[in-house]
Amino acid sequence: MTDTKKSRHYESSLPMVSRRNFVKSGVLGGVAAYLAACDTNTQEEFFAKRFTELTPEALKERIAWLEKHYEKTYGEAFKVGTEGPIPDVLFGYALDLSRCVGCRRCAYACVSENNLSRDPQVHYIRVLEQPKGTGLDLHLANPYYERDHVPEEGHVYLPVACQQCENSPCERVCPVGATWKEPDGVIVVDYDWCIGCRYCMASCPYGARKFNWGAPKMTTGDSLAVKVLSAKPKGEGRFEVIVEEALDAPERLQPPHIMPTVVKRPFLDAKGNRFMTETLPVADTNPAARSTTRYRFEVVAKEAPATSSKDDEYGYFLDAVNPDTHYLGNRPRKKGVVEKCHFCLQRTRNGEYPACAEICPVGSRKFGNLLDPDSEIRYVLANKRVFVLKEELNTRPKFFYFFGV
Amino acid sequence: MRPTPLALVLSATLAFLGCYGEGKRGDEMPRFPDHKEIGSTTHSAANADPSSADIDEFAVQAKAPPISEGYFPCSDCHADMETNRERRELEDEHDSVVLKHGTRERWCFDCHDPDNRDELRLASGTKIPFEKSYRLCGQCHGPKLRDWRAGVHGKRTGKWNGEKEYLLCVHCHNPHAPLFAPLVPKRRPRAPHEITFSKD
Numbered sequence: 001m002t003d004t005k006k007s008r009h010y011e012s013s014l015p016m017v018s019r020r021n022f023v024k025s026g027v028l029g030g031v032a033a034y035l036a037a038c039d040t041n042t043q044e045e046f047f048a049k050r051f052t053e054l055t056p057e058a059l060k061e062r063i064a065w066l067e068k069h070y071e072k073t074y075g076e077a078f079k080v081g082t083e084g085p086i087p088d089v090l091f092g093y094a095l096d097l098s099r100c101v102g103c104r105r106c107a108y109a110c111v112s113e114n115n116l117s118r119d120p121q122v123h124y125i126r127v128l129e130q131p132k133g134t135g136l137d138l139h140l141a142n143p144y145y146e147r148d149h150v151p152e153e154g155h156v157y158l159p160v161a162c163q164q165c166e167n168s169p170c171e172r173v174c175p176v177g178a179t180w181k182e183p184d185g186v187i188v189v190d191y192d193w194c195i196g197c198r199y200c201m202a203s204c205p206y207g208a209r210k211f212n213w214g215a216p217k218m219t220t221g222d223s224l225a226v227k228v229l230s231a232k233p234k235g236e237g238r239f240e241v242i243v244e245e246a247l248d249a250p251e252r253l254q255p256p257h258i259m260p261t262v263v264k265r266p267f268l269d270a271k272g273n274r275f276m277t278e279t280l281p282v283a284d285t286n287p288a289a290r291s292t293t294r295y296r297f298e299v300v301a302k303e304a305p306a307t308s309s310k311d312d313e314y315g316y317f318l319d320a321v322n323p324d325t326h327y328l329g330n331r332p333r334k335k336g337v338v339e340k341c342h343f344c345l346q347r348t349r350n351g352e353y354p355a356c357a358e359i360c361p362v363g364s365r366k367f368g369n370l371l372d373p374d375s376e377i378r379y380v381l382a383n384k385r386v387f388v389l390k391e392e393l394n395t396r397p398k399f400f401y402f403f404g405v
Numbered sequence: 406m407r408p409t410p411l412a413l414v415l416s417a418t419l420a421f422l423g424c425y426g427e428g429k430r431g432d433e434m435p436r437f438p439d440h441k442e443i444g445s446t447t448h449s450a451a452n453a454d455p456s457s458a459d460i461d462e463f464a465v466q467a468k469a470p471p472i473s474e475g476y477f478p479c480s481d482c483h484a485d486m487e488t489n490r491e492r493r494e495l496e497d498e499h500d501s502v503v504l505k506h507g508t509r510e511r512w513c514f515d516c517h518d519p520d521n522r523d524e525l526r527l528a529s530g531t532k533i534p535f536e537k538s539y540r541l542c543g544q545c546h547g548p549k550l551r552d553w554r555a556g557v558h559g560k561r562t563g564k565w566n567g568e569k570e571y572l573l574c575v576h577c578h579n580p581h582a583p584l585f586a587p588l589v590p591k592r593r594p595r596a597p598h599e600i601t602f603s604k605d
Contacts, residue, residue, distance in 0.1 A: 086566075096557075104591035121595045144596055149587035213600070351564040361588065363560030363577070375565075376556040384557075404558060 041069060045334070048192040050177070051327060063327070070332060074218070074321045081326040083349040085184035091343050092185070092370035093354075094380040095159060096404040099364035102127050102150045102157030106356035106365065110161075113344060113355035114330040115322050117216030124210065124341040125161040125356060132156050136389075161356075162187065162208035162341035163389060163397030170200035170209060170340075179338075185370075185398050186343050188328035196336040205390050208340050215335040218321045231304040239304045241297060343367070370398065467562060467570035470535040477535075479522030488519050505582035516541055516580070542574045 035043050044065055054062060063080050070078040107125040116122045128141035132154050141158065151157065168187050171179055178193035179200060201209045229242045299305065325331040329345035344354035348367070352358075357365035368375035377400075380386065384402040482498075492512050495502065504511065518526035525533050525541050533540055543550030552558035556569065559577060563570040578585070 089566075101585070101588055102590060103588045104593075107594070108591050120600050123594045126594065144593045145590075146593050147590055150590045151587065348565065351566050353562065353565050357560075358562055360560060361577075362585065363558070366557060368565050372566075376561065379555040379557055383552075383555075404552065 044069075045192065050193045051190045052180070066327075066331065070323075070325075074323070074332070076321065076323050078323045078325060078331075080331050081324075081329075081346055081349075083326065083345070085182050085186075086349060088369075088371055090185045090370040090398070091164070091348060092368060092377045092381075092398045092400065093164070093343065093357075094366040094377050094384075094386070094400040094402050096362075096364035096366070097156065097158065097401050098403045098405040099362045100127075100157045100159060101362055102129055102145070102147075102152075102155070102159075103361060105359050105361060106159060109355040109359035110341070113322055113347070114342075115216070115218055115325070115332050116339075117212060117214075117218065117333075119217040120212075120214045122210045122212065122216070122339070124208070125159050126207070128158040128160060129155050130158060158401070160206055160208070160389065161399070163206050163395065163399040164341075164343065166396035166398065167394055169203040169205070169395065173199040173203045175199065182328070184349075186345060187340065188342055188345070189337070189339055190328065191331070191333050191337045191339065194337040196338065198338060200338055205393050205395065209338050210340065211338050212333055212335050216333055218332070228305045228307050230307055231299075233304060234298065237300050237302065239299050239301060241299050241305055243297075364404070464556075464561070464563070464569040464571045466536065467572050468576060470538060470573060471576055472535065477523070483522040490514065490519065502581050505584065506580065536573075538580070539574050542580075 035046060048062065049058065051059075059082060063082065066080050067078045070080070104125075104127050107123050107127060110116065110124050111118070111122075114124065116124065126143045128138070128143050129145040129152070130137075130141045134140050136158075145152070145155075164185055164187055166181075166185070168181060171181055171187060175197060176193060176195055178195070179187060179189045181187050196211070198209075198211055201207075201211060231242075232240045234240050321332075322330060324346055326342075326346035326349070329342050333339050344352075344356075348354055353367050354365075357367045366376045366380055368377035370377060370381075372378065380402050381400065384404060386400045386402045388397045388400055514526070515528075516525055518524045518532055521532065523534075525535060525538055527533060527541060528544055539550060539553065549558050553571075553574070556571070559572060559574070561569045561571060574580070574583075
C-alpha cells in the first residue's frame with residue numbers, strides 16, 4: 001500500500017523542485033529583474049569587484065568607467081588615481097595641542113578637499129572643546145561649541161579624526177573585507193565593496209567613521225566662498241587677488257573658507273568664469289587686518305576677477321566638487337556606505353601635505369614619514385611630550401598629540 | 406670558544422657605559438635637522454653652529470618678507486634723513502606701528518639698523534637682510550627657532566618628502582605685536598538630531 005501511495009505522489013509532482021532551489025531561484029530572479037529594470041550605472045556598481053581583486057586591465061576599465069560616470073554626474077572632467085603606497089613609507093600625523101585654537105578650518109578644508117557630503121552633513125574632523133584642567137575626560141568635551149572668537153578663555157581644543165590604528169578594530173570587524181590597512185599604514189575603504197552594516201562604526205573608539213545616510217551632495221550651493229576686494233595684474237595672465245571670507249553667510253550656506261587657495265582648485269564667478277589659483281594664501285600683511293580673514297594670492301585667468309562692489313557681495317563660488325581624486329580616497333561615495341579620513345591619499349601619495357595640515361592657521365598639524373628619521377614627525381616624537389588617544393585600548397594609533405611648548 | 410663569565414660581565418659593563426656616554430652626548434648636543442639638505446652644499450661652519458646656519462639650505466622661502474607696500478626700500482626716505490635715536494612716539498610716519506613686544510625693553514633700533522634702514526641688525530651688530538629675519542627673532546626665542554628649523558613650529562608647505570616651503574616668523578606674527586589675535590571659528594557641525602537631507 002505504502003509503495004503505491006509513494007509512486008502516485010512522485011507522479012503528481014513532475015519536475016521536482018526542492019524548497020531550497022525554489023527560494024534560491026526566486027531570489028536570483030528577483031535580483032535579476034531588479035537589475036534589468038535599473039539603469040546601466042547601477043548594474044556596473046552592482047557587479048564592481050573588490051579593489052584588491054581587480055586585475056590591472058579590469059582596474060583600468062573600472063577607472064575609465066568611473067571617470068566617465070563622475071564627469072556625467074558632476075559636469076567636469078575627473079581624475080581617479082590609483083597611486084599605490086610609496087615603498088618605505090609609513091604615514092604618521094602629529095597635532096600640537098598647545099597651539100590649536102579650535103577654529104575648525106581643518107574640518108572644512110577636509111570637506112572641500114575630500115568631496116564630503118554637505119547634505120547630509122559629513123565631517124571627518126571633529127574639534128572638541130574642553131575646559132582646561134580636566135585632563136582627557138572626553139565626556140566633558142563639546143564638539144558643538146559656538147564662540148565669537150577662539151580660543152575661548154579657559155578652554156583647550158582637541159581635533160579628532162581617524163587615528164589610523166596599527167591594531168585597528170574597524171578592519172577586524174568588517175564582515176566583507178571592505179576595509180583594510182595599506183602598507184603605508186592608512187586604513188582605506190573600498191566604497192564599492194562596503195555593505196553599510198556599520199560594524200566598523202560601532203567598533204571604532206574614536207568615532208572616526210561616517211555613514212552616508214543619503215546620497216552625498218556636493219553641489220548644493222553651499223560653497224559660496226569669497227569676496228574679491230582687489231585684483232591687480234601681475235603680467236602674463238596673472239593677477240594678485242585679495243579676498244575676504246564670507247563669515248556672515250546665511251544660515252543655509254556652508255561656512256565659507258579659503259579652500260580655493262589651499263587645494264589650488266579653480267573658483268568661479270557668477271558668470272562661470274574660471275580662475276585658477278596659483279599660490280598659497282598669505283594673510284593680509286596689514287597688521288590691523290591680521291586677525292581678519294583677508295587673504296592674498298595669485299590667480300591665473302584671462303581677465304582679472306571683478307571686485308565685489310557692495311559690502312555684502314560675496315560673488316565668487318568655490319568649484320564645489322574636487323575632481324582630483326583617488327580610488328581609495330576622495331572619489332565620490334554613494335548612499336549607504338561608510339567612509340573615513342584617509343590622510344588625503346590623493347595628495348599625500350603624491351608628496352603633498354594633507355589639506356588639514358596645509359590650511360591650519362597656527363601650524364599645529366604635522367605630517368610625515370615615520371620611517372624617515374629626519375622627518376618632522378620623528379622630530380616631534382623624539383623631542384616633545386607626546387601621547388595617543390585612548391592608549392589603554394591598544395589600538396596603537398599613528399596619530400599623535402603633542403605639546404609644542 | 407665559549408665566553409667566560411668574566412668576559413660576559415666585562416662586556417655588559419662596557420655596553421652599559423657606552424649607552425650612558427651616548428645619552429650624555431645626546432643631551433649636550435640637541436639634534437638639528439640642518440643636515441637635511443636639498444641640492445645644496447654642506448657648510449661645515451654652519452653645522453658647527455646651528456643658530457647661524459641658513460634654513461634655505463633645505464627649504465625655500467614661500468613668500469617675500471611681508472613689508473607694507475610702498476615702504477621698501479626704506480632708504481628711499483631715510484637716506485637723506487637725520488637719524489633720531491631718541492625714544493619717542495612716532496607721529497608723522499609709521500604711526501600705525503604699535504609696539505607690544507617687550508615694550509619697555511625694546512625700541513626700533515634694537516632690530517632695525519640705524520645706519521642702513523634696508524637691513525636688520527642683530528644684538529652683536531651683525532647686519533642681516535629682511536629675508537633672514539628669523540635669526541633676529543632667534544636671538545631671544547632660541548628653542549622656537551630650533552623647532553621652526555625642524556618644521557615643527559610654524560607651518561611647512563610644499564612636499565612632505567621633497568622640497569619644503571617655509572614662512573618667516575613675521576609671516577604669521579606681527580613682529581611689533583607678535584601675539585596671535587583671536588580667530589573667528591567656522592560654523593559648528595550639525596548635531597545628529599539636526600542632520601537633514603533631501604531625499605532623491
